[in-house]
Amino acid sequence: MKLNEVLQIIEGKVISTVADLEAEVTSGGGADLMSDVLVFAQEGMLLMTGLTNPQVVRTAEMAGTAAIVFVRGKIPPPETIALATQKGIPLLASQFTMFETCGRLYQAGLPALDLFELTIQQWHDAFEGRG
Amino acid sequence: MNLPSDRKEITKLQELTYELRVEDAMTRTVFTVGPDASMADFREVLRANRISGTPVMENGAMIGIVTIENLIKSLAAGELQVTVRERMHPKPITLFADEPLVHAVARFSEHRYGRFPVINRQGQLVGIVTQGDIVRSMLKHLEVSYRAEEIHRYRASHIFEDIIADEMALVLGYRVRPRDFSRAGEASSGLKRTLSRLGIPPAIIRRVAVATYEAEINIVVYSTDGGEIVAEVRRDRIKIEAMDRGPGIPDIAQAMQPGWSTAPDWVREMGFGAGMGLPNIQTCADVMKLDSTVGVGTHLTIIINLSKEDRAQPSR
Numbered sequence: 168m169k170l171n172e173v174l175q176i177i178e179g180k181v182i183s184t185v186a187d188l189e190a191e192v193t194s195g196g197g198a199d200l201m202s203d204v205l206v207f208a209q210e211g212m213l214l215m216t217g218l219t220n221p222q223v224v225r226t227a228e229m230a231g232t233a234a235i236v237f238v239r240g241k242i243p244p245p246e247t248i249a250l251a252t253q254k255g256i257p258l259l260a261s262q263f264t265m266f267e268t269c270g271r272l273y274q275a276g277l278p279a280l281d282l283f284e285l286t287i288q289q290w291h292d293a294f295e296g297r298g
Numbered sequence: 299m300n301l302p303s304d305r306k307e308i309t310k311l312q313e314l315t316y317e318l319r320v321e322d323a324m325t326r327t328v329f330t331v332g333p334d335a336s337m338a339d340f341r342e343v344l345r346a347n348r349i350s351g352t353p354v355m356e357n358g359a360m361i362g363i364v365t366i367e368n369l370i371k372s373l374a375a376g377e378l379q380v381t382v383r384e385r386m387h388p389k390p391i392t393l394f395a396d397e398p399l400v401h402a403v404a405r406f407s408e409h410r411y412g413r414f415p416v417i418n419r420q421g422q423l424v425g426i427v428t429q430g431d432i433v434r435s436m437l438k439h440l441e442v443s444y445r446a447e448e449i450h451r452y453r454a455s456h457i458f459e460d461i462i463a464d465e466m467a468l469v470l471g472y473r474v475r476p477r478d479f480s481r482a483g484e485a486s487s488g489l490k491r492t493l494s495r496l497g498i499p500p501a502i503i504r505r506v507a508v509a510t511y512e513a514e515i516n517i518v519v520y521s522t523d524g525g526e527i528v529a530e531v532r533r534d535r536i537k538i539e540a541m542d543r544g545p546g547i548p549d550i551a552q553a554m555q556p557g558w559s560t561a562p563d564w565v566r567e568m569g570f571g572a573g574m575g576l577p578n579i580q581t582c583a584d585v586m587k588l589d590s591t592v593g594v595g596t597h598l599t600i601i602i603n604l605s606k607e608d609r610a611q612p613s614r
Contacts (some may be wrong), residue, residue: 184400186314202569202570202575203572204572205575205578216569220479222479222568222569222570225483225511228490229490229504229510230504246480252313252316259447283581
């Protein structure tokens, strides 16, 4: 899905100074916990978050996130926008809640992330490993 | 123009308009005329210097701008003896020399003028900028930055071929400062970029970047005096060591449990400290070793292997 389409679906705005709206995102995921993002992120994903500090951009850079959507109408501080510009990561804003932003995109066909090894392992240990 | 590679260049151009300032693009030699010169004199200035407009200066201050359009109107009306003062645009729109170039681009699309005088913050005229100046400066910088990255990439990716030895390792060191969240990630970002220049495959780089970033965050959050990250890149594997001096981990098995964390609130507010760092490093790594002594420090070793197919491919 192109960022152009994402913008339409979430009725969003572009907030980074540089954004290539023709860029593709291959999957989507939402989290306010960057620790979790580092675990489940996939190359080329779209990250929905309510957190606006510059570490969101750092996390996205390390995890290979294609673009970030800030939910609930949150606008990140200038230092976050500056870092995103430097790293070439587009930033979008949605006025909707995390649930609705993700829901609209999922409904429009943006796939969820694959289950991560660590998640599968924990699930198995908690529910299926006890015989 | 629909190729993805073109799109990338367009984005790069947009980026450049933010990086460059008006003064990087402007022409510093500015031809000017006085207000009492005739339009015929003005025509000579344009002709002699092959330009299409000049600021009008009186007693060291810019009082207007006069352009080829004004001249054409004067010619049509047969009024070449009128003064520049009567035909100029007073109060021209100016740009500041230290403004980002994107402001100039916006001004050009907003007003359809051919040029804007450029002033410094003291209001003195220091240059003039046309759309041609902008295009030339962008092309120049694009070429310079493109070539610089190409050269980095070319040089770096050949390092493994150029050095003659049975064994070789490239050691990269990064310092990490304690409790400075604004700079957390700089070490990992630097390592990521370097590995890319070395021609390491993206999937491997991503594992290294995520594991190193987790380790870097841990040093920022928990260490007493900061620490360092040392990456050793060999043909067959990348080893990352993250070392700090104190306070140390009392129970390593507990620290390794997903969800276990002793992170203070300020760290959680930043979106970290969920107790997933060490387990995530383990998932990214082929080998992970954690040594820690309370009161002394923590030494984390991460090894990520490169298979035969993964080994550095020179870019050319």
